[in-house]
Structures are given as structure tokens and as C-alpha cells.
Amino acid sequence: MNGRAVEAAPGELLIDVAERAGTYIPRFCYHPRMEPVGVCRMCLVEVEGPRGSTLQPACYQRVNDGMVVTTDSPKAKKAQEGVLEFLLANHPLDCPVCDKGGECPLQDQTLTHGPGETRFVEEKRHFVKPIAIGPLVLLDRERCIQCARCTRFAAEVAGDTEIAFAGRGDLIEVAPSPEHPFTSVFSGNTVQICPVGALTATPYRFAARPWDLDQVESTCTQCAVGCRLAVQSSGDRLTRVVGVDSDPVNHGWLCDKGRFTLDAVDGHEGLSDPLDPRARVTSPLVRRDGALVETTWGEALARAAEVLTAAREVAGGVGLVGGAALTNESAYAWARVAREVLGTEHVDAQYGDGLDPRRVLALPGATIDDACAARVVLTLCGDPREELPVLFLRLRGALLRPGRDLVELAVGPSALHALATVSIPVRPGDAHRVVDALLDEGRAPADLALDDDARERARRLLGDGEGVVVVAGRTNLAEDPAVVERALTRLAEALPRARFLVALRRGNVRGAIDAGLAPGLRPGRVLAAGGRDTPAQLAALREGAQRAVLVLGDLVGNVLDRPGAEAALERADVVVVTGHGGATLAHADVVLPAAVQHERTGTVTNLEGRVTAVVPKVVAPGAAWPDVAIAAELARALGTDLAMDSVVDAARDYESATGYPALSALLDATSEGRVAGSPSAPVARRPLDPMAFPGIRSAEWVGLGESAGNVAELAATAAPPLAAVTLADLGPAPVPEVPGRDAYGFALRIAPRLYDHGVAVTGSPPLAALVSPAAARLHPSDLDRLGLDTGGRLLVRGAGREIELSVERDAGVPRGVLEVAFGALTDTGEGVNALGDPGAVLTQVKVEAR
Amino acid sequence: MSHLRVDLRQRAEELVALYPRPRSAMLALLHLIQEQDGYVSPEGIDEVAELTGTTPADVRGTASFYDMFHLEPVGRYVVGVCTNIACLFAGGEELLAHASRRLDCAVGSTTDDGLFTLEETECLADCGHAPCVTVNHRYVRTTTPEAFDAMIEEVRQGRRDHEIPDHGTLVRVRRNGGLRVPDEVIVAERAAAKAARARRLEGAG
Amino acid sequence: MAVLDAPRIVTSRLALEDSHTLARYLATGGYEALRKALSMHPEQVAAEVDQASLLGRGGAGFPAGRKWSMLRPSEVAYLVVNGDESEPATFKDHLLVERDPHQLVEGVIIAAYALQVNRAFIYLRGEFALGLERVQAALNEAYDHGALGRDIFGSGFSLDVVVHPGAGAYICGEETALLEGLEGKRGFPRIKPPFFPAVQGLYGEPTVVNNVETMSNLPWILLHGGAAFAALGAGRSTGTRLFALAGRVNRPGVYEVEMVKNTFRDLIYDPALGGGVPGDRPVKAFIPGGVSAPWFGPDQLDLPLGQDEVAGQGSMLGSGSVVVFDDRSCAVRAAWRITKFFSRESCGQCTPCREGSGWIERAMYRLEHGGGRVEDLDLLLDLCDNIAPGLTWPPQQTTICVLGSSIPSSVHAAIEMFKDEFLAHVEKQGCPFD
Ligand SMILES: Cc1cc2nc3c(=O)[nH]c(=O)nc-3n(C[C@H](O)[C@H](O)[C@H](O)COP(=O)(O)O)c2cc1C
Ligand code: SF4
Numbered sequence A: 001m002n003g004r005a006v007e008a009a010p011g012e013l014l015i016d017v018a019e020r021a022g023t024y025i026p027r028f029c030y031h032p033r034m035e036p037v038g039v040c041r042m043c044l045v046e047v048e049g050p051r052g053s054t055l056q057p058a059c060y061q062r063v064n065d066g067m068v069v070t071t072d073s074p075k076a077k078k079a080q081e082g083v084l085e086f087l088l089a090n091h092p093l094d095c096p097v098c099d100k101g102g103e104c105p106l107q108d109q110t111l112t113h114g115p116g117e118t119r120f121v122e123e124k125r126h127f128v129k130p131i132a133i134g135p136l137v138l139l140d141r142e143r144c145i146q147c148a149r150c151t152r153f154a155a156e157v158a159g160d161t162e163i164a165f166a167g168r169g170d171l172i173e174v175a176p177s178p179e180h181p182f183t184s185v186f187s188g189n190t191v192q193i194c195p196v197g198a199l200t201a202t203p204y205r206f207a208a209r210p211w212d213l214d215q216v217e218s219t220c221t222q223c224a225v226g227c228r229l230a231v232q233s234s235g236d237r238l239t240r241v242v243g244v245d246s247d248p249v250n251h252g253w254l255c256d257k258g259r260f261t262l263d264a265v266d267g268h269e270g271l272s273d274p275l276d277p278r279a280r281v282t283s284p285l286v287r288r289d290g291a292l293v294e295t296t297w298g299e300a301l302a303r304a305a306e307v308l309t310a311a312r313e314v315a316g317g318v319g320l321v322g323g324a325a326l327t328n329e330s331a332y333a334w335a336r337v338a339r340e341v342l343g344t345e346h347v348d349a350q351y352g353d354g355l356d357p358r359r360v361l362a363l364p365g366a367t368i369d370d371a372c373a374a375r376v377v378l379t380l381c382g383d384p385r386e387e388l389p390v391l392f393l394r395l396r397g398a399l400l401r402p403g404r405d406l407v408e409l410a411v412g413p414s415a416l417h418a419l420a421t422v423s424i425p426v427r428p429g430d431a432h433r434v435v436d437a438l439l440d441e442g443r444a445p446a447d448l449a450l451d452d453d454a455r456e457r458a459r460r461l462l463g464d465g466e467g468v469v470v471v472a473g474r475t476n477l478a479e480d481p482a483v484v485e486r487a488l489t490r491l492a493e494a495l496p497r498a499r500f501l502v503a504l505r506r507g508n509v510r511g512a513i514d515a516g517l518a519p520g521l522r523p524g525r526v527l528a529a530g531g532r533d534t535p536a537q538l539a540a541l542r543e544g545a546q547r548a549v550l551v552l553g554d555l556v557g558n559v560l561d562r563p564g565a566e567a568a569l570e571r572a573d574v575v576v577v578t579g580h581g582g583a584t585l586a587h588a589d590v591v592l593p594a595a596v597q598h599e600r601t602g603t604v605t606n607l608e609g610r611v612t613a614v615v616p617k618v619v620a621p622g623a624a625w626p627d628v629a630i631a632a633e634l635a636r637a638l639g640t641d642l643a644m645d646s647v648v649d650a651a652r653d654y655e656s657a658t659g660y661p662a663l664s665a666l667l668d669a670t671s672e673g674r675v676a677g678s679p680s681a682p683v684a685r686r687p688l689d690p691m692a693f694p695g696i697r698s699a700e701w702v703g704l705g706e707s708a709g710n711v712a713e714l715a716a717t718a719a720p721p722l723a724a725v726t727l728a729d730l731g732p733a734p735v736p737e738v739p740g741r742d743a744y745g746f747a748l749r750i751a752p753r754l755y756d757h758g759v760a761v762t763g764s765p766p767l768a769a770l771v772s773p774a775a776a777r778l779h780p781s782d783l784d785r786l787g788l789d790t791g792g793r794l795l796v797r798g799a800g801r802e803i804e805l806s807v808e809r810d811a812g813v814p815r816g817v818l819e820v821a822f823g824a825l826t827d828t829g830e831g832v833n834a835l836g837d838p839g840a841v842l843t844q845v846k847v848e849a850r
Numbered sequence B: 001m002s003h004l005r006v007d008l009r010q011r012a013e014e015l016v017a018l019y020p021r022p023r024s025a026m027l028a029l030l031h032l033i034q035e036q037d038g039y040v041s042p043e044g045i046d047e048v049a050e051l052t053g054t055t056p057a058d059v060r061g062t063a064s065f066y067d068m069f070h071l072e073p074v075g076r077y078v079v080g081v082c083t084n085i086a087c088l089f090a091g092g093e094e095l096l097a098h099a100s101r102r103l104d105c106a107v108g109s110t111t112d113d114g115l116f117t118l119e120e121t122e123c124l125a126d127c128g129h130a131p132c133v134t135v136n137h138r139y140v141r142t143t144t145p146e147a148f149d150a151m152i153e154e155v156r157q158g159r160r161d162h163e164i165p166d167h168g169t170l171v172r173v174r175r176n177g178g179l180r181v182p183d184e185v186i187v188a189e190r191a192a193a194k195a196a197r198a199r200r201l202e203g204a205g
Numbered sequence C: 001m002a003v004l005d006a007p008r009i010v011t012s013r014l015a016l017e018d019s020h021t022l023a024r025y026l027a028t029g030g031y032e033a034l035r036k037a038l039s040m041h042p043e044q045v046a047a048e049v050d051q052a053s054l055l056g057r058g059g060a061g062f063p064a065g066r067k068w069s070m071l072r073p074s075e076v077a078y079l080v081v082n083g084d085e086s087e088p089a090t091f092k093d094h095l096l097v098e099r100d101p102h103q104l105v106e107g108v109i110i111a112a113y114a115l116q117v118n119r120a121f122i123y124l125r126g127e128f129a130l131g132l133e134r135v136q137a138a139l140n141e142a143y144d145h146g147a148l149g150r151d152i153f154g155s156g157f158s159l160d161v162v163v164h165p166g167a168g169a170y171i172c173g174e175e176t177a178l179l180e181g182l183e184g185k186r187g188f189p190r191i192k193p194p195f196f197p198a199v200q201g202l203y204g205e206p207t208v209v210n211n212v213e214t215m216s217n218l219p220w221i222l223l224h225g226g227a228a229f230a231a232l233g234a235g236r237s238t239g240t241r242l243f244a245l246a247g248r249v250n251r252p253g254v255y256e257v258e259m260v261k262n263t264f265r266d267l268i269y270d271p272a273l274g275g276g277v278p279g280d281r282p283v284k285a286f287i288p289g290g291v292s293a294p295w296f297g298p299d300q301l302d303l304p305l306g307q308d309e310v311a312g313q314g315s316m317l318g319s320g321s322v323v324v325f326d327d328r329s330c331a332v333r334a335a336w337r338i339t340k341f342f343s344r345e346s347c348g349q350c351t352p353c354r355e356g357s358g359w360i361e362r363a364m365y366r367l368e369h370g371g372g373r374v375e376d377l378d379l380l381l382d383l384c385d386n387i388a389p390g391l392t393w394p395p396q397q398t399t400i401c402v403l404g405s406s407i408p409s410s411v412h413a414a415i416e417m418f419k420d421e422f423l424a425h426v427e428k429q430g431c432p433f434d
């Protein structure tokens, strides 16, 4: 290359090889995470061939031995400059009013290589600008350079071709079908990878200029995938989040929830009602004469200590719930507060929507990469696109490769369904029996209605589990988790070589479990005598067996049995630690305001056990403190000094006491993390394609560097190995007792959706607008039987409640199942959760067409 | 519910079955939508997406690549006048200007009565009869303004309907059976044919 | 005078009223060639075609026999016939599909047999409404006649043929764009390599793409032998060829003439062919092979109608369409109109083609309609050079397919040959021919 010898693996792309060798070849359409298409022709270089040298696109050309390439010859330069001039010919050059101005590859290229003056004197192409192609994305067609990055992303990566090229030649434009706007949950990625200002995000429009932005690299805590991202702010306002390309995790992509939930952090001016989930809690509150009033930290801590001290006098009198959205350090600090200060084992980060945490840890673990490399993926989980969106992207990309198979235990509609080699419908309450039928020879029970051929094919694909990764999660919030737990245990026993990626969904649920915010587990995955989980604590509170509860976050809005929870809290002494307002505060005696995402330092652990840093970008509002500080001060008020005055103290303590790599990950804030309990070294960062990362330092390597603040100078400690939990330690999983089915009824499935009623969505108006109204989804044949079609009305009776819902036809719902979205509200404001029977193995509902 | 009429829906399914992959029937299906709706209607797009296993955005994007597909309603008769090189030399531009005056409609638009849409076309491969004029993709070979006017009059009175059907180039294309043969059959046939040929040629030789 | 004693290979039936029917086809020796082919080894059939040196009639002029031999061995392979005929002033395939569809179908079956493929597709441009009807009707008749379908004429060979309607996109004549259209997609040409159809064609399987006229030659070649075909013409350019003659001639039309034995002058002036220029005006220039080809001047009128002969002079025989300019044809207007065509038909993938064609078209329009500047000439040449570096023939490419590099042909030729005319346009601020 340019007269120098360069080493490369055969088949590598010339553009990548050149970049490694220090030669940057200009480009627009090439994106390192998508198949090259070689259309913009910006990357033309001279390649010697049998018939002399020709111009070839470096992004498409694969290298081979002895290839002779010139990237800087007059011919190559002229071709590149020619392409740039052509791109600019019809470009509006409205950089001063363009969101992309200052971080625009086209602008950068033009400034470095472009002509000073235009030779184009003709009338430019004109379009109406900008037009909304979806709720979150605007398109300015005049600025588009037809690189097809966005349309390829939609088709190739997201698999939901909601936008495509329309027209031909120089009239090509990116377009959705007018009747079907661009509502993909991944739409923001197209804005990020657009190399010009053609696609802009509605929430970011005119919000800032890139040179005013400051950024840190961090980890998203909206779900358990833990996408790496850069958080940008202008002054003390968060302005934008962009995906960072992490090789083992998110490949640069984000879902729109993680990307656009900034208002929920920034809060809303003028909202001071602490019960409003859109409000931030900015000062300590205590209940006085029945009302919550602002107070000082001193008084609030004293009141909390008073309440909790009284309760801890009684055996089993106090417990802690919540904390799956905190950092590892906070979770660890709270776990110590619970165990060492409050003296309780009744600790549970999950709000009754997860799986037995000990079984989660005991299943042989797999990383996302393992799942993507697996010969066979078996899914027994909700729709990953709704629950863990970027995991869906990764799995989709992997399953499209030849020789990969997906065996789907289809509990409901899933975006992965289209890729399944074998799909076996599973009704609520049946998962463990279906798994038994898959693994055992002999006839399957007739009531499971298994297709023999599918069962046979699935069994053959699973083999002894070699090369199989099971992606497992809570499949139905109206079903006893024991059903899935039993199924998973059976799979682990029968397929000893299979590994499991447990896809629990809350932001740092895995980290919370590891840190000991779970019944039966002490920090660092140490088994302990069982305590009460959340439903058990709520029951104990209702019965008076437990007096007080320390709530981390919003309990009421996150449990299935909201009336039950409210009744429990009504009787109890309640201390709430939270950053957001919400219904739980109606029952609080003391509220301690906490910092939330993008305001705190620490580490989080994703679903595969990978520990990465979260880094604050803005200061928490008002008097809000980081959780670690709250935990330490509360402990002090209760008479114990935990010696954790900072996040670093907590991380160091955690790492040295348990072997959990919290401190190491914290210190290495820009690394791609360490998988807890796995000996593998942290993954080295790779240089990023500047085009894949528009940002204030777009042409540099992406990293945290100096912004890491004072943590950077500390050294990692030598830690003992992390404890390991095995299934053998736990004994056999109990077999749930499934009640007989009512032939005329339906089994209820309640499944979470991405745009839900949680604070991240309700607090961010652009996302709140996307929440769909409550609806009952049924299999087409069931709807036909009821004589209904999409839009029809259905009266549903369950758990003693009656709710009228409109129906939707959905072939992904198994026959005999009625599905609703967790937390959805009807037009009259009723919550569908009420249909679920808490504590039952499965909920059966009766329906009546309206 | 199918948006296509029952008979067209059946033809659509036959078209899909002709190809190894359903998407291949895309262009033919879009012609069919035009045959029914006169243009590529939104409902038609949804149905083609369903038939081909694609999305509406994809169907619309594909349709819009091809000049013969109209994404907006057009007149009952689409009149095309070619002005490409051979027709240019034969007065195509002048004939197009004449047509525009005569129909009282700008190039690219539709007459007020909804009867005619006038288009300037690229070469229609009938340059022996330049300048070339088509109505609903039937060559009418009227190369002079006078002949053009007479033709328009006849069309208006419905006297050319036997040779100029409504939209949909495939209106009169009918296939007798011969639907797609599965791969397995083809593989088996190939093996059998090879053996038979060997025997036959051996016997002959 | 032109040499017109060569046999009519593909046009023998065109004058007959019912030439498109099976009855007429059978009455005139139809499907005899197929029966003969089926009695031979497939390799022998291919060998006959190879011996004929049948150059592809679609534009690139690649020998059909060679192309067939390059087909990657595979269980599934396809034959695709290119009937997209959209190169301006090309209208020969139009005649063949409307007037002798059975000849095409027979050619397709012969080729499929030689290639041992069991599925073929005939891609016809959508504007050929009558052609689509006729070819489909011919296929229906062929099925009924036992010439298509299972076990053709008892030979054990089976073949299905599907007519695929295009929908108005010139680029779908480019073979890889055509395959995209056949797969139901936007007609975006594929990058070669790796997407050489013979290696990775339709649905990723090996595929032979041949032109309608190429296919229509096969029955004759099989009946009379490859050697008889090769005996016509000279050098690599064997047999006869259809020339579509248009522009300023008395008798525009499609003529079948023996290759090399005749010249452009014969084609334009022979009374049985073009019959000269109206009003006996002088030929100022002519396009020898479709609008993608660089133009020729009167000096080249005596060049033989042979592929290598034309290539040797820096142009191409291309799709066999010849457009004649007389002294009243405006070169600027012609080059502008051709560029407008390319600009409208560019698929839009490659920046130089998409943006370059539009820019050149607008600059040329300005020159033709007033507003031209002297510096536009250098600008135009430089833009052309940015699309096809060096402005050589065959052109160098900055684009995926050769539509891009065809854009400069006419503009470059016009400026080279008729610079004065351009300057006159600038001077007059309008067209001097108006
Ligand atoms: C822009 C472009 C347009 C073309 N149009 C046609 C066409 O309309 N018909 C055709 O047969 N070949 C056309 N070709 C040539 C085909 O790509 C291909 O070479 C030809 O179909 C091969 O058939 P043959 O070998 O029998 O000539 C075109 C090529 C290009 C680059
Ligand atoms: S050169 Fe033009 S027509 Fe060919 S692929 Fe590129 S943009 Fe499309």
C-alpha cells in the first residue's frame, strides 16, 4: 500500500486494513457494523489488476496476497475529490442551521479536501424540509447523500424495513410508507449513523451545538443489556445520548428508550407533586400530619433511623425491597445495611417479576457473544425486542448467519419468531411440561398439543446441549416463576453442555443479585438462609408479621398486585429512597432523594455478568445524594459505620471482600468490562470508525480519558475468587402444581413492553407519546371463534375483576391465551394488571365479546 | 380481507407460485394492483407486502423505482410521447407540445375529466415509427399531430377500447397452468433425465 | 452496394401475418431444431454454439458459447433472457418478441438443454404489453405441444419458463440489475466481482443471461450447424445481425444484414436498407451502437459492421442501433437529450452517476437553451473525466456499472467533434438550429 508492505488477513476489507496501517480513506456509505455496499464511491483507490490499475472502492474490496494499492495517487485523489464535489453539488450547505454542523463528516471532508469554491451554477434540487418520518425522526431530503446507511440499518440490522429508498436516480429519497410511519424502537440509530444532517432526532433538534457539548462514556441502565453509550450535556442539561461501539455488547446500537429518556433525568420544571412519576424528588421529605413535607437530611435520616430501629427490635420486623436499577456499589452498600445494620435477610431487588436469583446464578452462564456463536439458540423468554432490545439485534444478526438454528419455545409474539427453525407454542403453566416432553422419549401429553415433527426436530437440534445456548427469562408476569425455573433446571440437567443467558430485564438486576440484594444470597454470590422475597414481604406486612420496609425505587408501579402492595404499605412504616416521584410515595413516612442514571458513579453488571462503569454527566438536582452516601449515612444514623464514604470505598470493599470486579471495572471506565467470575481479561478497545460515532471528538478514539475524574489514579486490588453457586447446592426445583384448565376460558399472559408506564417513559414526553393503549391480543383462530377482529371489544374477567378491552389479532399468541401488556391502562384509566391473580400458578380469564 | 378482487387475488397467488421466492412476483403483482385500482394504491401496497413477505415501505420503495408504476391516481388513459434521440430527430418534442395543447394538460398531469394523463417518456423501442406514442402501453403509431388528434378522438369515444385496455399491462397475459415445480421434483427429474439420456445415446451410438 | 444474399436467420417469418402462432411456426420448420438438439449430448449442443462464435447481441458482445462454459457447476442454475430492450433507438428485440415469439422460445429451450438448467425466465420490458401477451401465448402453446414442461418430446428433459414483466427502468437491462428486478427488488446493479451472474446470479445461484436476439439465433444454428453460421461474417463477428436504424434516414427500421460484409454506408444508403438521408443531406455524424457509444463522423461511414472493427476505432457496435445525424441535427441538443436520458435512468446508487448525470444534463440544457458560457466546455469535460477517468474507450469506471461510464460518451464526442457548434450556442445564447 502506497509502496509499503502491510500485513492483513485474507478477505479483510481494504478500508479497514488501510486504517490499521494509519491511512484513513475517506468514506460515507461504509459502516463497520453493516455489510459494505460500495455505493457512495468516496473511498475509491487505485488497485493494480491484470489489466492495469483500476479505481476500486476500498470499502468493498477484499485484500489478497500481493495486492498493490495506491490510496494517494493523483488518479485516486481526483476521483475522491470528484465524488465530493458531486455530493456537494445539490447539497443545501445550510450548515449554520443544521444540527449536524460541527460534527458532520461531509463538512469535515469538505473542509479538508473539498474545493474552496463551487463550480455548480445550476438550480439545486429542492424538497420540503424537514418532514417527520416517524415520531422521533425528521428527514431533510435536501441534505441526504443517498448513502443508504439508514435504510440498510432498518433492513439489515433491525430487520423491520419501515424505511426504504423510494424513487430513482437523483430523486431517491428515504421514505416510510405513508400509512406506516417509522416507529421502530431502533429509529434513533439511523440518526446516529447518518453521515450528514439529513436525519435528525426530534428531541435533540436545535438543542445544542456540538462544540458546546461535553461527554462521558457510560453504560445504559434502562435494561440489562448494558449498552455502552456516550452521554452528552450542554451546561447542566443532558442533551443527547449516542451509542458507543462495544464489541461484546451493543456494536454501537441503542434502543430509543435508552437514547431518548433524558427528560426523566432532567426533570420537569414546576412539577412538585412527589406522587407524579414525571417529577424528580429533590429534597428529603417526611410525613407530617398526613402530608409529605420537605425537610433537612438530618431530620429525615433521624426519622428513618427511628422507624427502622423500632422495627428491627421485632424478629423479622424489617425488610428491604427494590434496588435493581442502582449501581453495584449502591446495591452492595444497601445489602450491607440490610444484613449488618438492620439485621435482616428479607432483602429482594426484584419486585416479584424475576426468577429465583439463586437459580439464575447456578445455571452455567453464557455471554451475549456465546449466544451469538451458538449452533443452536433455545429461547424461553419474552419478546427480546420489547424487553432487551439490543440483545434482540445481536441475536438476530447471529441467527441470520448460515448454520444457525433457533428453537423457540413460543410463549407469545416475538420479533425473533421469523428466524425460528422450530417454534413450539407454549401456554402459560406449560413450559416445564413442554420441556419434559422435548427431552423425554415417548408420547407427549395430549393436552400440550405438541407437533410431533417439531418436537423431533427440536430434540435433534438440541442434542446433548453442545453448542446450545438457552436464552431464558420470565415469560409471563401472571404465572408462577416456578414454571420457568423448573423448566430451566430440567434443561440444565438434561443438557449438561448447554449454557444459559438469563435475560432478566431490569437495568442492574444481575448486579443487585450479585451484590446480595436477594433473598438467600449474601454479597458476592454466597448462599445464605432464605429470606422473604417481595411478595412474601408484602404478605408479611399485610399480616403484621413485618413492621417496616425500606423501598429502593417505585414499588407500587412495578408489582402485579398493586392493591395488595398498597394495603401492605398502608399498614407499614415505609422509608423510600428514590430519585423519581411515583405512587409509592403516597405511603412513605420518609423519602430520601437519590441521584439517578447519568448522575452517579459506579459500576453495573449486565445480563451476562459483565461489569462496566457508569459515569456521571450532570449533577443530581437539589439535595439528592448518591445512594452509597445515603446508605452510609443511614447506617451511621442507625449506629454503624460502614466505612464507605465514597463509591470508590464501596467498590474497593466489595472487590476485596468478595472478589467481585467492581473496583477494577470502575477504574477502567472505558473498558468493555469484565465478566464477573470469569477469568477472561478485559477486552481491549478497538478504534472506532469516526463515521459510526458522530460526536464532539468524532475523529478521535472514543474513550473516557481525563473525564474519569479522581477514580482514575487508584489501583485495583488483588481480590479472592468469586464464590460460585451450583444447581447441586440448591436441590431439585419444585414442580409447580398447575390447576386444571377451564375449556371455555383463556390463560392470561402479562408481558412487559418497551414503552411502558415506568418513569423512564412517563418522564420523557417523546417516549410517553408512544405508549400503546391497553389491548387484548389473541390468536386469530380464537378471535374468529369469538367472532371478533382487530378493533373489536371484549369483556375480560379475571381475579375477580372485569375489564373491557379492544382486541388485536396476533398469530404469535398461542391458542387459548389472552395477552396484555404489563401496566397498560384502558381508556378509562383501569390497569390491566388487575386481571392477574397474584400467587396463582396461572391466571385463567373468562371473556365475552361485546 | 383481500383488497384485490377474488379473480385477481387468485391470479396474484398464481404469480407468487411461479417463482422460487415469493418476492420475485413483486413487479407482476404491482401490475395487477394497477389493473384493479388504476394506480399502486396504499391498500394494494399492503396486500403486495403480505403476498411477498415484505413491508409496505419496501413495496412502495420498489414500486417507485419503476416508471410504469403510479403511486398517485392517473387518468384512464396514460398517453406517452417519446422525445428520446430517434424521436427527437423526428419531431417528438413538437408532438409532445402539441399533445399538451390538444389535451389541455401539462406534461406529467391529468386532464380535468380524469380521462388522460400525459407523460414524456424515454425510448419505447419503436423508433421505426418515430415519434412514438403509446396509450396504456399500446403502440398507436400516430406520428403526426393530425393522426394524434384523430386517435384521441377515437379513444375518447371508446372506439379503441378493444386494442387499448385499461391499466395493467398483464390484463391479457394468461398463463395455462405450469405452476412452480418444487426443487425436489427438479432434482429427481434431472437424475432420471441424465440416466435416460445415457441409455438413449448409448442405444443410438 | 450492400451484400444482401445472406440467409435470413432470425427474420425469416417476420413478414407473415400470423408469424406469432404455433401453427405458422410449425409450418415453417419450427421446433425441428429443438428435436435435433434433444437428440444430441448437451455438450454437443453447446459446442455447436461455441463454434458458431455467436457474439451476444445485448450490447457487450461476449461470445455466448464462452459465457455458457463459465457457468459455475451447481445443482440449481438458471437461464435468464434479457428482453428489457431500453437502449434508446434500439428496437430489434421488440420485433422478435411480437412477431416470432416461438423462435425465441425454441432458442430458450435449446439453451436450457445445453446448459442443463430446468428453469428459465424471460424478462421483457413492461412496456411490451403485446410482446408479453405473445410470448406468454407462445409458451402456453409450447407447453401444450410438449415442447415445454415435463419430459420434453419424450427426451426426459424438463423445463419451465416464466415471463417476467419489467416496469419501466432502463437500468434493468444491465444484467445484474435485471436479476434484482427478477428478485422483485429495486433495479440496483450488483458489484462485479463478486456478482458475476455465471458465479452468483439469480438467488445467488449460477445464471446465464442472454439477449433475446442471441437466443433467437439458436434454432438456425442448431439446424444448420455452428460452422454454417461461422461461415457468415468474418473474424469474430459471425452470422447476421439485426441493426436498428433510426434518425435522419428515409427508411428507419430493423434490418438483418451479414456482419462485416457490409458497412455503415451500406446500412444507411442502400435502397433496400436505410435508403439514404431525407433531402439527400449530408451525414454529419452517427451513433454506431446505442447512445452509450461514442459517436462517429462521416469518415467512419465505410467502416465494416463488425464488432472488432468498430471497437478498433474507439466506439462499439453495442446494441446494434444506429442513429444518423444530418447537417441540420443539433449536436448539443442530441447530447443534452442523451444525458437527460441517463440522468433520468441512473439507478442512483453511485454518486458520480447520480449527481454527475444531473449536473451535466443541466449544464447542457443551459447551453442549448441560452445561458451557456465558454468555460462550460472545460467544466463539462472535467465532469466527464470525474465520471470516467481519462475519457478513454473502453471507459474507466468510478461506478458500479457501466451506465455511469457511458454518460460521458456523447458529451465528450459532441465537444470533441463539434466544438464550434458549442461556441455558436454560447455566442447566440441559444440554439443556432432553431
Ligand atoms: C446500462 C445497461 C443497459 C443494458 N440494457 C440491455 C438491454 O436492454 N438488453 C440487453 O439484452 N442487454 C442489455 N445490456 C447488456 C446486458 O448487461 C448483458 O450484457 C446482456 O444482456 C447479455 O446478453 P448477450 O450476451 O446475449 O448480449 C445492458 C447493459 C448495460 C450496462
Ligand atoms: S453507475 Fe449509475 S446506474 Fe450504474 S450502478 Fe451506479 S448509479 Fe446505478
Ligand code: FES
Binding pocket: A026, A027, A028, A029, A030, A037, A038, A039, A040, A041, A042, A043, A044, A057, A058, A059, A060
Ligand atoms: S463506496 Fe466505499 S465508503 Fe462508500
